[in-house]
Amino acid sequence: MNDDNIPNFSDFTDGAAPDFSGVEAEPPREDHLQMLGSMAAKLREKINAVADAQAKLDLLTADLNRYQLGVLPEAMELAGVADYTLTDGTRLLMRPDVKASISIDNRPFAHGWLRENGHGGVVKESFLVDLRTLTPAQRTQLYHSIMATYEVMPEVQESVHAATLKSLVKELLEKGTALPPSISVFQFKKAELKEIKKATK
Secondary structure, rough: OHHHOOOOHOOOOOOOEEEEOOOOOOOOHHHHHEEEHHHHHHHHHHHHHHHHHHHHHHHHHHHHHHHHHHHHHHHHHHOOEEEEEEOOOEEEEEEEEEEOOOOOHHHHHHHHHHHHOHHHHHHHEEEEEOOOOOOHHHHHHHHHHOOOOOOOOOOOEEEOHHHHOOOOOOOOHHHHOOOOOOOOOOOEEEEEEEOOOOOOO
């Protein structure tokens, strides 16, 4: 085992590492049990600290989205600008963006629409086969031949990568293509800062 992976108990105690070498040979000592209680309290503190930090991060992220997707784009529209250079050279941009998704229930309809309209290439299709009843040799043969001759039922799975769907939806919206209700689309405007590149010494 790598020594880097061994916990340093002195980080959790007053500096004296506990000796657990005799735990199985004799009843646990009272000082060891007290130390475990102290460590459990430390663990609770750390768990709560992470939970608090996550809650704060969620609030900060929500506030960032409110400002970046709502407050600032509205102010830029009111000012009549979509590209503004600040006094320090940073560019403030407002760009249209989109979020798109397909729910599990809507996959058959959405994927069918994509194929019918020439976009079937974005639909990723895979076959899942339960191989537990097959011998290694049969698995190898099945892998190479893709033949269902061993009484296994393949399961077909289809999906469209989120980034691919977003890119396609943006392209179709720009062309004015009407999208089916099975593809969920949320259009919005997003404010961005484009910092100037600082010269390297």
